[in-house]
Amino acid sequence: MTEACCHGITDEKYQKLDEVINQYKGKPGGLIPVLHQAQLIFGYLPKEVQIKVAEGLDIPLSEVYGVVTFYTFFSQKPRGKHTIGVCLGTACYVKGAAEIVEALENSLGIKVGDTTDNGEFSLMVTRCIGACGLAPVLTVGEDVYGRLSPDKIPEIIKHYEKM
Amino acid sequence: MNLYRAHVLICGGAGCLSSGCKAVLDKFNTELKAHNLQDEINVVETGCIGTCDLGPVMVVYPEGIFYQKVAPEDVTEIIEEHLIKGRYVTRLLYERPASGEQIPFYNEINFFRKQQRIALRNVGLINPEVIEEYIAQDGYLALGKVLSTYTPEQVIQVLKDSGLRGRGGAGFPTGLKWEFTKNAPGDQKYVICNADEGDPGAFMDRSVLEGDPHSVIEAMTIAGYAVGANQGYIYVRAEYPLAVQRLEDAIKKAHEFGMLGENIFGTGFSFDLEIRVGAGAFVCGEETALLASIEGKRGEPRPKPPFPASQGLWGKPTLINNVETFANIPVIINRGADWFKQIGTEKSKGTKVFALAGKVNNTGLVEVPMGTTLREVIFELGGGIPNHKRFKAAQTGGPSGGCLTEKDLDQPMDYESLVAAGSMMGSGGLIVMDEDNCMVDVARFFLEFTQDESCGKCTPCRVGTKRMLEILTKITQGKGEEKDLELLEELATSIKATALCGLGQSAPNPVLSTIRNFRDEYLAHIREKRCPAKVCRALLQYSISSELCKGCGLCARNCPENAISGEPKKPYTIDQEKCIKCGNCLDKCPFNAITLK
Ligand SMILES: Cc1cc2nc3c(=O)[nH]c(=O)nc-3n(C[C@H](O)[C@H](O)[C@H](O)COP(=O)(O)O)c2cc1C
Ligand code: FES
Numbered sequence: 205m206t207e208a209c210c211h212g213i214t215d216e217k218y219q220k221l222d223e224v225i226n227q228y229k230g231k232p233g234g235l236i237p238v239l240h241q242a243q244l245i246f247g248y249l250p251k252e253v254q255i256k257v258a259e260g261l262d263i264p265l266s267e268v269y270g271v272v273t274f275y276t277f278f279s280q281k282p283r284g285k286h287t288i289g290v291c292l293g294t295a296c297y298v299k300g301a302a303e304i305v306e307a308l309e310n311s312l313g314i315k316v317g318d319t320t321d322n323g324e325f326s327l328m329v330t331r332c333i334g335a336c337g338l339a340p341v342l343t344v345g346e347d348v349y350g351r352l353s354p355d356k357i358p359e360i361i362k363h364y365e366k367m
Numbered sequence: 368m369n370l371y372r373a374h375v376l377i378c379g380g381a382g383c384l385s386s387g388c389k390a391v392l393d394k395f396n397t398e399l400k401a402h403n404l405q406d407e408i409n410v411v412e413t414g415c416i417g418t419c420d421l422g423p424v425m426v427v428y429p430e431g432i433f434y435q436k437v438a439p440e441d442v443t444e445i446i447e448e449h450l451i452k453g454r455y456v457t458r459l460l461y462e463r464p465a466s467g468e469q470i471p472f473y474n475e476i477n478f479f480r481k482q483q484r485i486a487l488r489n490v491g492l493i494n495p496e497v498i499e500e501y502i503a504q505d506g507y508l509a510l511g512k513v514l515s516t517y518t519p520e521q522v523i524q525v526l527k528d529s530g531l532r533g534r535g536g537a538g539f540p541t542g543l544k545w546e547f548t549k550n551a552p553g554d555q556k557y558v559i560c561n562a563d564e565g566d567p568g569a570f571m572d573r574s575v576l577e578g579d580p581h582s583v584i585e586a587m588t589i590a591g592y593a594v595g596a597n598q599g600y601i602y603v604r605a606e607y608p609l610a611v612q613r614l615e616d617a618i619k620k621a622h623e624f625g626m627l628g629e630n631i632f633g634t635g636f637s638f639d640l641e642i643r644v645g646a647g648a649f650v651c652g653e654e655t656a657l658l659a660s661i662e663g664k665r666g667e668p669r670p671k672p673p674f675p676a677s678q679g680l681w682g683k684p685t686l687i688n689n690v691e692t693f694a695n696i697p698v699i700i701n702r703g704a705d706w707f708k709q710i711g712t713e714k715s716k717g718t719k720v721f722a723l724a725g726k727v728n729n730t731g732l733v734e735v736p737m738g739t740t741l742r743e744v745i746f747e748l749g750g751g752i753p754n755h756k757r758f759k760a761a762q763t764g765g766p767s768g769g770c771l772t773e774k775d776l777d778q779p780m781d782y783e784s785l786v787a788a789g790s791m792m793g794s795g796g797l798i799v800m801d802e803d804n805c806m807v808d809v810a811r812f813f814l815e816f817t818q819d820e821s822c823g824k825c826t827p828c829r830v831g832t833k834r835m836l837e838i839l840t841k842i843t844q845g846k847g848e849e850k851d852l853e854l855l856e857e858l859a860t861s862i863k864a865t866a867l868c869g870l871g872q873s874a875p876n877p878v879l880s881t882i883r884n885f886r887d888e889y890l891a892h893i894r895e896k897r898c899p900a901k902v903c904r905a906l907l908q909y910s911i912s913s914e915l916c917k918g919c920g921l922c923a924r925n926c927p928e929n930a931i932s933g934e935p936k937k938p939y940t941i942d943q944e945k946c947i948k949c950g951n952c953l954d955k956c957p958f959n960a961i962t963l964k
Contacts, residue, residue, distance in 0.1 A: 236644075
């Protein structure tokens with residue numbers, strides 16, 4: 205899965221990455237913004253991309269890897285077409301977020317952190333997304349669903365399956 | 368600007384967005400055009416109005432009528448009845464939870480009436496994307512005043528006199544922090560806004576950033592002038608993309624208006640701002656970890672001193688304040704320290720914004736004077752506990768704090784009294800729990816959180832919290848022993864004393880506080896292997912009542928472990944050995960024949 209580098213389509217992505225790197229090159233503290241952009245371009249941060257960033261910014265690869273693995277926002281694994289993030293913040297937890305996670309795991313047949321075999325869904329848990337007033341909440345990509353109960357899960361999944 | 372006869376403020380805060388306010392807004396705009404009212408009635412998308420669970424909400428002025436749970440289908444009626452004929456749409460009015468009495472006016476609803484909005488003064492009132500609306504509310508007036516008539520020392524004196532303390536957690540006097548930074552030697556200094564808002568269950572900073580970004584920009588520029596910095600950074604968590612977008616937009620507009628950048632207001636003072644987006648690490652809210660993160664490194668904290676005021680970003684003197692702290696500052700400059708200082712308690716001046724969530728009727732954002740009691744916040748503003756359940760505890764200070772109980776309800780809340788009650792102010796997250804929440808499980812939840820977020824640099828936090836979590840997990844699984852409580856307390860005390868940063872030092876707090884307040888509940892888990900709140904799965908038993916069971920077999924068909932058996936039309940039974948306590952059967956049973964003990 206990590207051999208994303210050498211197919212024609214991704215050349216364009218690397219070109220974009222080069223532009224981002226040039227923009228931050230020599231600027232102090234540029235690594236994290238570059239990684240954010242890189243993840244937007246590639247969807248995740250495979251080793252090849254990390255090497256490219258390290259060379260481009262003239263930073264040891266070990267440091268890039270150290271930063272990528274420190275922050276949960278950065279992923280070294282490709283994600284599914286839709287990423288479902290269940291909030292496990294306090295407000296959501298006391299209102300039954302654990303049951304939502306369980307309902308999702310049952311419906312999708314995967315555990316938290318995994319992606320379905322057909323590449324449609326990835327299941328993640330997130331910390332508070334700031335919609336605590338509607339707890340428990342989950343996100344699918346940019347969409348937010350609040351006031352959840354386990355029985356609402358199948359309907360949400362169905363909605364994205366068709367997309 | 369056009370003169371409108373009515374203004375419709377539609378909340379575009381995070382809560383209302385997920386309840387579908389965009390569709391309501393679009394419908395409003397098209398319908399107003401269809402009725403040819405677009406020049407008479409002004410529709411504004413605002414930041415969070417505060418009552419998240421009632422969304423989408425809107426307020427119609429000049430009368431100040433509050434409508435809740437508005438759907439696109441309601442829009443035509445609001446326009447034709449209210450805006451054309453002047454008759455309120457009663458079915459969309461707010462109802463008092465206890466009595467069901469309808470309250471049409473925004474400022475007569477307890478949730479709003481009891482608030483005093485300083486930090487949130489513009490949130491929910493102006494369109495955050497229009498700088499002119501901020502300026503119309505005295506925006507950038509304080510900056511102009513400071514740059515043209517105050518010396519840096521005078522600015523700092525006002526803050527010192529006001530008694531303002533940091534709203535990010537520790538409550539350090541803001542004026543003093545500014546003074547330290549100003550007096551630190553060095554020609555390059557920085558101002559940083561901590562918008563990491565790591566406390567899960569808190570969203571007040573988010574609402575300020577999204578609902579009134581210019582107030583933070585204005586205050587940071589004032590700070591730059593006072594401490595002698597020309598560059599600022601706003602560190603925003605990655606989970607808040609809308610806040611980032613609003614800030615970027617606001618910074619651009621402030622530049623265009625000459626309120627940011629070179630030679631502000633022609634006074635010769637220059638200040639610029641950059642946004643840095645976090646990447647999902649709770650510890651980065653801690654100021655030294657935050658500095659490391661802006662420098663592009665792993666967000667690991669370092670020992671203090673040296674404090675950031677003397678050695679901060681890239682080793683230079685750096686002022687770090689929280690979003691809400693900054694949001695207070697323009698008002699303090701405009702209205703004076705004497706005005707600010709009358710609000711609040713002796714040692715805690717001004718107001719505090721709380722993010723009210725959990726088991727409470729009106730979830731949302733409230734800003735109240737320091738010294739307001741927990742009872743007022745939960746029962747008057749918050750409208751009490753839903754479903755006639757009993758109040759059990761409220762967590763303040765997030766994973767670093769502790770819980771308040773029945774006995775604390777009438778304590779005035781300020782920095783000191785919350786510490787005395789075994790908790791802390793924290794950033795303002797206030798999570799209400801009822802009788803259905805298990806305090807042992809809640810303590811385990813917080814420990815799991817801090818354990819997961821521990822950066823691993825120091826041993827007490829990395830290993831110590833892990834051991835504590837193991838013990839707590841054991842207790843929730845019914846394998847606890849009585850000596851575990853002592854062990855937990857011992858571990859807690861040594862972790863508090865030896866961890867490197869605030870994360871580790873405060874991680875044991877929720878455990879200590881729940882043991883102190885709910886020892887019986889711990890003991891029930893340990894001695895009787897019983898979870899009184901019926902949360903800890905391993906301690907529960909599902910059973911089928913032979914009287915109520917009609918033998919439909921639905922439970923057996925839905926049991927993932929085939930633990931339920933029986934013959935059609937006769938009572939079924941559950942094999943306790945096989946049961947994994949998933950609760951499917953209870954959810955599915957149409958006759959309420961399955962009980963949980
Ligand atoms: C583990 C940990 C997490 C923190 N998270 C935040 C945060 O999310 N936001 C914040 O403003 N302060 C946070 N703080 C407090 C900051 O270190 C710092 O005290 C604060 O930003 C100072 O601003 P103030 O004086 O305006 O409160 C955190 C502290 C610790 C120990
Ligand atoms: S705790 Fe889930 S959104 Fe805040």
